[in-house]
Amino acid sequence: MIRKILLSAAASAAIALGAAAQNVAIVNAKVWTGTDAGTLENATVYISNGEVAGLGVNFAPPSGTELIDAEGNWVTPGIFSPFSRTGIVEVGAEDSTNDTNAAGTQFSVALRASDGFNPAATTIDVTRIEGVTRIAVAPANGASLIAGQGFIADTTGDADSISYDRAFVYVDLGENGAGLAGGSRPAAWASLRGAFADARGYPARFMAHNEGDTLTRADAQAFGRAVRGQQLMIIAARRASDLRMVMDLKEENPNLNLAIVGADEGWIVADELADAGIPVIIDPFQNLPASFSQLGATSKNAERLIDAGVTTAFAHLGSNSHQARLVLQSAGNAAANGVSFDDAMAAMTTVPAAIFEVENYGTIERGHTADLVLWDGDPLEVSSAPIAVFIDGEAQSLESRQTKLRDRYLDLDESEKPLAYKN
Amino acid sequence: MKKLFFVLGSAALALAGCGGGGGDDTSSNGDKVEIDRNPFPSTYAPYPSTVTLLKDATVLDGIGGQIENGDVLLVDGKISEVAEDIGAPDGATVIDASGKWVTPGIIDNHSHLGVYPSPSVSAHGDGNEISAPVTAEVWAEHGIWPQDPGFPRALAGGVTSMQILPGSANLFGGRGVTLKNVPARTVQGMKFPDAPYTLKMACGENPKRVYGYGGGRFPGGAPYSRMGNVAGYRTAWAKAVEYKRKWDKYADEGGDPPARDLELDTLMGVLNGDILVHMHCYRADEMAQIMDMSQEFGYKVTSFHHAVESYKIADKLAEYGACSAMWADWWGFKMEAYDGVRENIPMVHKAGACAIVHSDDDIGIQRLNQEASKALSDGRRAGIEISDADAWQWLSANPAKSLGVFDQTGSLEAGKDADVVLWSGDPFSVYTQAEKVFVDGALMYDRGNPDVTPVMDFELGQPGEGELK
Incomplete structure (x- = not known):
């Protein structure tokens, strides 16, 4: 479609990462493939070279392959959280550890969330061990309604875990963006239109000045790809009228590659969103009129959007730095409220992969990236947890700082030595 | 600052005590002043309820007991009985709860x-x-x-x-x-x-x-x-x-x-x-x-x-x-x-x-x-x-x-307020939802039934109308 240029960028990143992986076969698994093959019982998934190299009920891995007996348990693609702030803040309230936003910056689009990413952040392990293998990480709005550019990373914690930098621009056109633009929606839209003009006029309109209508020189340069439709633009909007404004923007600029995050009142305009081909990232938890932009919030939003044919991904939008892992509980609740199991699974695997154009990702099929999770129960159940997590074909540690704290304090006996010696 | 109020308050209270009954939040008990501990008393009273028998549920009694195929009887807003098989009293509303769970609210x-x-x-x-x-x-x-x-x-x-x-x-x-x-x-x-x-x-x-x-x-x-x-x-x-x-x-x-x-x-x-x-x-x-x-x-x-x-x-x-x-x-x-x-x-x-x-x-x-x-x-x-x-x-x-x-x-x-939830299944499952919620025996929420789903004033006439739309 419109995202072909991004597509190839993602693909090359994935191939580069898959190099050092082992050969393993998970046997006797209940495999949710995410493809037309559906769910396979008693199936084998063969992982080689970082990819799914074989799959099927009758598939026999090469002799000598290390086997993992799933004992009938579920295997799914790694969960892909399509909107998070994981890895760019360690402790939310401690500004010194928080690189999500900058209230004092002069820049907007030029801000790259990846510059603040720490693969060793404790949130990465905490997120991975719950089965989330990929995260889209967005900057937060500090000084401008255009927060900057986000990225896609895996949750290995490795130095090279950013698989796709500058994957999208994040823009808030809801109440928050209106406030940052000066105090109203008209101010926000005037600011955004100014930013479009600045980017389109770059570099000519910056010959004589460093400042555009909205953007600095660096921002105008950075915004070029998005305004030409070569980079995904994720827009936060909740109210139905705001969603219509975004659809109008798309109609006026058909080349734009847009997705909407929030979309609490999406169900009201679901048919239009489907016609416009604009995907949404929603939090199925959100069912309260928490603001005047969410008066139509309902736990039926997910079901209605999906029924209308809107490409719908799920994210846990509350506390999305430390709790991105709760996307699974969000999806489970969507399922409890009318979404099919397959659609709920797709909303955190195949759909995010499609929105971000990560090629060969999100499904379990031959040749696809081997991000896989073996679960001890139904993956949508709150009582389930991963038994094994593979990223790019490599088995991952299921340890985190939290599990180490737990293990230290499971027995409080200090008769011999303080617990501080229990490492 | 606080001390000043203290002194002023003292004078006011002394007057109220002498005046007898003029006090707003104090009352006279014999010749001693007492602080009214409940100046904004509850006006809540249980809503009307029918005798309700929840039949054949998995019952968690909330104090460590679990009964398979258990019955819970609600009478006059109270838990009347929790047992394996309870006969329905005359006129009772009997709810088939087989496959469902019942817990305290x-x-x-x-x-x-x-x-x-x-x-x-x-x-x-x-x-x-x-x-x-x-x-x-x-x-x-x-x-x-x-x-x-x-x-x-x-x-x-x-x-x-x-x-x-x-x-x-x-x-x-x-x-x-x-x-x-x-x-x-x-x-x-x-x-x-x-x-x-x-x-x-x-x-x-x-x-x-x-x-x-x-x-x-x-x-x-x-x-x-x-x-x-x-x-x-x-x-x-x-x-x-x-x-x-x-x-x-x-x-x-x-x-x-x-x-x-x-x-x-x-x-x-x-x-x-x-x-x-x-x-x-x-x-x-x-x-x-x-x-x-x-x-x-x-x-x-x-x-x-x-x-x-x-x-x-x-x-x-x-x-x-x-x-x-x-x-x-x-x-x-x-x-x-x-x-x-x-x-x-x-x-x-x-x-x-x-x-x-x-x-x-x-x-x-x-x-x-x-x-x-x-x-x-x-x-x-x-x-x-x-x-x-x-x-x-x-x-x-x-x-x-x-x-x-x-x-x-x-x-x-038995004898406690009938604050009870009927769950669509195992309440430890993400797929399970509260189907019916009783407060003091009165059915205050019934999933899917707009007549038994409260909508707050704020949401009336708004796009969502309490998730009913």
């Missing part, structure tokens, strides 16, 4: 519904009286907007009672109040009859941030540090001890009644054992110091809230006898929440301490059963075996105990 002992309602516009911020670090004189019920759409959402999640607390900005945030989750035009119409008052206190980062670093000044004012926090508590308790001494002396010996002080009324209520202390406290080391402090002044902390590090001192909490009201997995949003673990709740339970699942959140309150399920399953994976039936104590019995209402509700025992 969920009780959330930490909510800010009403005081931080939806929509969260600036005019609705009534949960923190941040004008001073010690505001024991304010009462959450005076900030509650009974039209908060969060109440019916919580009801749809099986929540039948809850404690509404002031926020945690202050060392002493004010009084909390326990409500039945039944829509009413007034707060009094929701108040849980005869529930004791509670006092919200707060440890750690919040008070020192709000006051020490508050208002753009540096330093703002006391408390500026955890040292200042503890000094602030102790100063207030010392005053309260003195205040109580005066009232006790007055009760024994008569004479001029002491000057009335609303702040110290609340603290004296704690020292007298009438008001239960609920204290926001994350760190283990702080909880340990608070327990010592409570013994210094002769009161008890009923429940620590958030208690993210309770697992580190679960033995000490068990010995002292405080509950911990916890999230399943919240962590990391501030330094004192950094050491959160997913097994906190089962680790506290295992140590023999009182564990409670709380929400502190208008979204979380809608699925506390799921939060319990996460904690339960994580605990089991760590080798802590707790039965489903025992785990349900985290949701009903233990919070009821922490609110002083366990004699009335919190378990399915």
Whole structure:
């Protein structure tokens, strides 16, 4: 479609990462493939070279392959959280550890969330061990309604875990963006239109000045790809009228590659969103009129959007730095409220992969990236947890700082030595 | 400042005492003045109910018992009987609950519904009286907007009672109040009859941030540090001890009644054992110091809230006898929440301490059963075996105990309030939803039936209309 240029960028990143992986076969698994093959019982998934190299009920891995007996348990693609702030803040309230936003910056689009990413952040392990293998990480709005550019990373914690930098621009056109633009929606839209003009006029309109209508020189340069439709633009909007404004923007600029995050009142305009081909990232938890932009919030939003044919991904939008892992509980609740199991699974695997154009990702099929999770129960159940997590074909540690704290304090006996010696 | 009020209050009270009956919140008992402990009494009365028999359910009685194919009989707003086979009384509404589960209604002992309602516009911020670090004189019920759409959402999640607390900005945030989750035009119409008052206190980062670093000044004012926090508590308790001494002396010996002080009324209520202390406290080391402090002044902390590090001192909490009201997995949003673990709740339970699942959140309150399920399953994976039936104590019995209402509700025992949830299946499953919610035997929520789904005024005529659209 419109995202072909991004597509190839993602693909090359994935191939580069898959190099050092082992050969393993998970046997006797209940495999949710995410493809037309559906769910396979008693199936084998063969992982080689970082990819799914074989799959099927009758598939026999090469002799000598290390086997993992799933004992009938579920295997799914790694969960892909399509909107998070994981890895760019360690402790939310401690500004010194928080690189999500900058209230004092002069820049907007030029801000790259990846510059603040720490693969060793404790949130990465905490997120991975719950089965989330990929995260889209967005900057937060500090000084401008255009927060900057986000990225896609895996949750290995490795130095090279950013698989796709500058994957999208994040823009808030809801109440928050209106406030940052000066105090109203008209101010926000005037600011955004100014930013479009600045980017389109770059570099000519910056010959004589460093400042555009909205953007600095660096921002105008950075915004070029998005305004030409070569980079995904994720827009936060909740109210139905705001969603219509975004659809109008798309109609006026058909080349734009847009997705909407929030979309609490999406169900009201679901048919239009489907016609416009604009995907949404929603939090199925959100069912309260928490603001005047969410008066139509309902736990039926997910079901209605999906029924209308809107490409719908799920994210846990509350506390999305430390709790991105709760996307699974969000999806489970969507399922409890009318979404099919397959659609709920797709909303955190195949759909995010499609929105971000990560090629060969999100499904379990031959040749696809081997991000896989073996679960001890139904993956949508709150009582389930991963038994094994593979990223790019490599088995991952299921340890985190939290599990180490737990293990230290499971027995409080200090008769011999303080617990501080229990490492 | 406070001293001036003290003197003025004294004069006013003396006049009221002499005038006899002119007093608004005091009353004359013989020739002695008494403080009216209940000036905003509950007007809640159970709604009409039919005799209801829930048949063939999996029943969790809330005190550790599980009955397969059990029956629960509700008569006149009370639990009448819980047994394997109960004959339907004449005229009873019989509900086939086969394949379904019946539990006591969920009780959330930490909510800010009403005081931080939806929509969260600036005019609705009534949960923190941040004008001073010690505001024991304010009462959450005076900030509650009974039209908060969060109440019916919580009801749809099986929540039948809850404690509404002031926020945690202050060392002493004010009084909390326990409500039945039944829509009413007034707060009094929701108040849980005869529930004791509670006092919200707060440890750690919040008070020192709000006051020490508050208002753009540096330093703002006391408390500026955890040292200042503890000094602030102790100063207030010392005053309260003195205040109580005066009232006790007055009760024994008569004479001029002491000057009335609303702040110290609340603290004296704690020292007298009438008001239960609920204290926001994350760190283990702080909880340990608070327990010592409570013994210094002769009161008890009923429940620590958030208690993210309770697992580190679960033995000490068990010995002292405080509950911990916890999230399943919240962590990391501030330094004192950094050491959160997913097994906190089962680790506290295992140590023999009182564990409670709380929400502190208008979204979380809608699925506390799921939060319990996460904690339960994580605990089991760590080798802590707790039965489903025992785990349900985290949701009903233990919070009821922490609110002083366990004699009335919190378990399915004959004679108790019929606060009951009929679940579509196993309530520890994400796929399960509350189908019918009874409060005092009256069906107050019936999923999918608009006639038995409350819609708050605020949502009428709006796009969502209480999720009915």
